[in-house]
Amino acid sequence: MVRAAIEPPRAPPLPAPAGRRRQWLAGLIGLLAGFSCSACLLFSGNGLGATQELRKVAARANKAESDLIALRQSMETLRNALHARIQECDLRGDNRTTASAASAAGRGVGEVATHAWDDTPENFRIHEMIQKVANPRREIMLALANDVMMCSNRKTCWWNGGNVLKTFLEGTSRLKMSNVLIITLDDETEKFCQKFGGVNSLRLELPVPKAQHNSRGANMISTLKYGLLKQILLMGFACLVVDLDLVFLQETDPFDHLYRDADVEASTDGFTKAWAGGSIGSIHEPKMGWGAGGLYVQHFTLNVGCAYFRPTIRAIDLLQRVSDSLAARAGWDQQVFNSEVFMLSHGSYNGSKVGVRVMEYSTWLNSKTFFFTERNRYFPGKTSDAPLPVMVHMNYHPDKHKRMLCVWARYVEGRKDACDGLPAAG
Secondary structure (H helix, E strand, O other): OEOOOOOOOOOOOOOHHHHHHHHHHHHHHHHHHHHHHHHHHHHOOOOHHHHHHHHHHHHHHHHHHHHHHHHHHHHHHHHHHHHHHHHHHHHHOOHHHHHHHHHHOOOOHHHHHHOOOEOOHHHHHHHHHHHHHOOOOOEEEEEEEOHHHHOOOOOOOOOOOOOHHHHHHHHHHHOOOOOEEEEEOOHHHHHHHHHHOOOOEEEOOOOOOHHHOOOOHHHHHHHOHHHHHHHHHHOOOEEEEEOOOEEEOOOOOHHHHOOOOOOEEEEEOOOOHHHHHOEEEEEEOHHHHHHOEEEEEEOOOEEEEEEEEOOOHHHHHHHHHHHHHHHHOOOOHHHHHHHHHHOOOEOOEOOOOOOEEEOOOOOEEEHHHHHHHOHHHHOOOOOOOOOOOOEEEOOOOOOHHHHHHHHHHHHOOOOOOOOOOOOOOO
C-alpha cells in the first residue's frame, strides 16, 4: 500500500518565476503609462515631435499589454495540462509521476514527499526515528552496519582486523552530532551500538535483492541503501549517507560544509582537481584533415560512500532507477549509480537528468588523494601546512582500520607523524 494523498485538482498559484514576470510586465505598463503622462506635459508645446514620441510610448505600452495577455493564456494552458496529468496519474496509481506533476503544478517537494512513502510497519519505525534525530533543517546522517564492520570474525573482514564501526562512532561522538542514525542489520551490531552509548540506532531487516546474492558481502550491504534512501526522501528529509570507513576531522558540523544547490552532492573518487571536477580533453585524427580535432568531457565517478541527497523529485527518481536496476541484475552499486547519474539521454534511453555537485576533493578527501597523489601536501606530517580536511575516506586502501587510526592519531590526538610510516599504496 502506498501513502498517496494528492488533493483533488484545483487551481494552484502561478509558479514563482511566471508570477514575477507578470508583476514585472504590469509594472512596466504602469511605468509606461506614467511616462506617457509626463510626455504630455513635457512635449505639449513641441508640436509634431511630441506627438511622435507619445505614439512610440503608446506602442510600447500596447506591446507590453499584449505580451501579458499571451503569458496569461500560456500559463492557463500549462495549468490545465498539469491538472489533467495529476488526474490521470491518480487513476493509474502512478505515485512517482504523480509527485512530479504535483511538484510542477506549484506544490512543494516536502508536501508531496511527506505523503508518498510506502505505508509499511518498517517505514513507520524509520519515520518515527528520523523525526526524533533530524536537525532543524530536516537532515540526517545515515550509515548501515552489520557485524562485519566490527570484525568480530577475522575471516569476514578484509582489512586485517579492527572495529571500523567503533572508530566511526568515536568520530561522530567527538563532534557531538545528534542527527546520526545507524541502521543495524543484525542483533550483535544493535547490541554494540546500545552498549557504546549515545548512538541513535535502528534494527531493521532489509532483504538483499536476489540478483545480488552472489556478490561480495560489502556490495550486498551497499545495495540496500538505495531503496531506504528513497523512502527517507519521500518522507521529506534530506540525507547524508556515509560509509563507516571514514573519519570526520574538523570540529564543525559536516553539514556546515554543504552547498545544498543540487539534487545530489557527493564526494568523488577523483584524486586531482581535473579528475574530480571535470575537464575538457581533445583528440586529433590526422586522416580527417580539416576535421581532425574533437573535444570530450572526462571526470571520475561519484562515491556513494559520502553523498548528500535532497528530497527532490529527480533525486527520488534516481534512487528508484538504481534500486530497479540492482533488483533486476547483478552489478556493483557504485557503477550502476554513476551510470544512472551521468549517462546522457539518447535514442530510447531517457536519462535521470539529476542535478549534481561534486564535493571539493581537497576538503572531502579520499585516501588516494591523501596518501598518494597529493602526498607531498600532507607528508611529512610535522611540516605539512595543508588545510584540515572535513573527512578522509579510506576507500582506496584495503588496510582501512589501520589508516583510520593513523589519521585519528595525527589530527585528533596531535601525533603529526602518525601516518608517515604507512606506504602510499595499500
